[in-house]
Amino acid sequence: MSQLLQIENFTLGFPGRPPLLDSVSLHVNDGEAVALVGESGSGKSLTTRAALGLLPDGSQSSGRVSVRGLDTLTATGKQLMELRRRHASMIFQDPRAGINPVRTVGDFLTETLVRLDGLSRAEATERAVTQLEQVGLRRAKELMEQHPHQLSGGMLQRVMIAAALLNSPDLLLCDEPTTALDVTTQAGIVRLLRDEQQSRGMGMLFITHDLNLAASLCERVYVLRRGEVVEHGKTQTVFLTPEQDYTRQLVEATPAIEVGGLAAPVVAGPPLLKISGLSKTYQLPRGEIITALDDAGFSLPEGGSLGIVGESGSGKSTLARLVVALETATSGELLLRNLPRPNRALKASERKVLAKDVQIVFQDPYLSLDPRIPVGNAVADVFRLHQKQGRKEAKDSARALLGRVGIGQERFDARPRALSGGQRQRVALAKALAARPRLLVLDEATSALDVSVQAQVLELVEELRDQLGLTILFVTHDLAVVSRLCSELLVMHQGRIVEQGPTARILEDPGDDYTRNLIASRPRPLWDAEPVTA
């Protein structure tokens, strides 16, 4: 009997270039959950899409990718459509991009039923509503009439899952289905996927870059690196006793909450940044008032490190932007080195003075560097502006600083496009450091990076903090990252600070329900005694 999904020696590439996938072999049996783990560019999405016959235009492939015995590489268009309708469904990474924004949710759900299965609109709607209720959405009837922009990301991903399940597929392909979601939302989706997979006896191929997530959901795992399967086996075996170096690195780089490993000492110097009663409200064009930040207050001593943790919409980024004066507070006080911040947009001269003390590194280095300026010049410009250095001196300083963050001489004249994500973020970091700030604000600075790169960047930040005596304000959604870097922690929820104190204390003994929920939402391996519940 043939396996549900069987990929044998699958090679894919564009003519004249090294292959993107090189002899990939894997299989998924009925009722089995299998993870495909790898970093960006490892080819996991390509592999999964091939199972539905979705190959990139102009690519060449060889080998066999068969679902229920049908080889998708040689199948006709009709057979592929039949496969996509009856046997295999896919859930994509970003539900907001994946569901047509100009059509209603109901239209999205019923279109296959009406067009392909010949159901009447009423029958299709009824089935869709039942399916929506089954994936845990209330008021399903009303949802059918709404458009995607009226739903939250978590709800949309449930809609996407409902759509995939409507076809009663034998094989469910999941392409990073929770990466775009908050941690607590992710926990709900993961539970839903696990329940559905178990109760329907579906085979599932789950792509992720997050080893913890793979461990919480799948019995077997394949580790993919640069288009090659480097290791596979039972999840527990692979993660606890990895055979390959690459897998070991990956496991080590995956952040975990380490309470004991907190090296950063609690500093009790004079406060560098002191905030009290800080609020920020936005007024929307139609008169509605949104409170992004409500009565925030904390103090950060010179040389200290504070982590701000929260989900999207919690106000953590607003707080960071207020600190670097990208936003003006509606009310409240912000003291930097005991100087009060005026409650208005800063003048250019004031901003220049402020920039010497406070610098920020943003989430996405692809967007935060000017694509036309060579990275060396970008850093040298900062030296010229803030340290009043001459052209040549600035270049030398830039070279030294870039060397220190791990960007070699040869990259000095490279444009950002030529660098990898990790290298770009190092450049962004160097740019911030060139101003010799006292306070460095990192706004999700490692969230867009692969785990192994994230680990390197975090190490770098740690090293720089210790050497330069930097004060660090780290904004993130990831508790594990904070536990490694920050001695103090501040948890935000819906614009309010719900808990603050030493990181170790909060992680070990959270005082607030939301914090508890946040910690519990982190994925746990299947083999752990604790069940996967939020």
Next chain:
Amino acid sequence: MTATDQVQATTAPGTPTRQRDKRSAVQPAVYIVKKLLALVLTLFVASLAVFFSRFLVPGDPARFLLRGRSPKPEALEEITRQFGLDKPAWEQYLNWLGGILQGDWGRSLTYRQDVSDVLLGRLPTTLQLVALAAVFITVLGLFAGIAASLNKGFGDRFILITLTAAGAVPPFVAAIALVALFSVGLGWFPSFGSGDGGWDRIWHLTLPALALGITYIAMVARVTRSSMNEQLLREHVEVATSRGLTRGSVVARHVLRNALGPILTVSGVLVAGLLVSSAIIERTFGLSGIGQLLVQSIDRLDFGVVQAIVMVVVAAFVLVNTVVDLIQPLIDPRIAAGTESR
């Protein structure tokens, strides 16, 4: 974090839905009223500009009326009074505007008729010409754009080159070429006149409409092509494909449908602009429409007719664009909600 993110985040879980429902009931009405107010305001400002720009033009209309004859001062005065040219400018404006609101556009100096009569005699021809051109532009433009977008490689390049060439042809050259080919060479279409009603009219207007529309066809096709290409790369198209929908369904329901926004915006502006470009075509094909009338009237300082035509053109322009604005939220519901972040 942007304000829109905040909205999405705060309106995320089930709680604030009631509030939203109330809003969505009121919102469309408010949106429409706002657009209509903007329309009226634009027309008002346009009427000011149209009326007072006459005072910037050198020459006294009354004097021109007398065709160089040296008039007696009394006669000149009499004519000036007859056309209300002796009153202060603002009073003339109020009279003019008041007249328009009652359907009286004043009297033409050259035709010695009511302007509205002069205009009504010519307007249908021009409107039919423009309407036919609009049909050609939409059908051919969309077709070429879709074909280019879906046939990557040779087809795309061929259509693109053809479009670039067609877009560079001035209307009068296109007119001559079309006449040479289809009326003189093949004898399929007449080269002159506007025919009498029905199919005969359409038959007569086919070549002029094509000549008028050819540049615009190229533009609409280009916008369609790039808008479709952008949508084709979107993830929701891949999702639709992955669910087993046919290629046709995917293109019609998820690519073209989403690409309509920009296409409509550009088409609106272009079609309204056709009214102006029709002058040359009307002249070439001997059609008596308002384009030709406009040129003549400017020549003869027949300011009543000029003002009326310019007002009609401006009104058509603003009206078409308002209609486009009003249709946009139906095409993309995010516009009405004010959250088109992607």
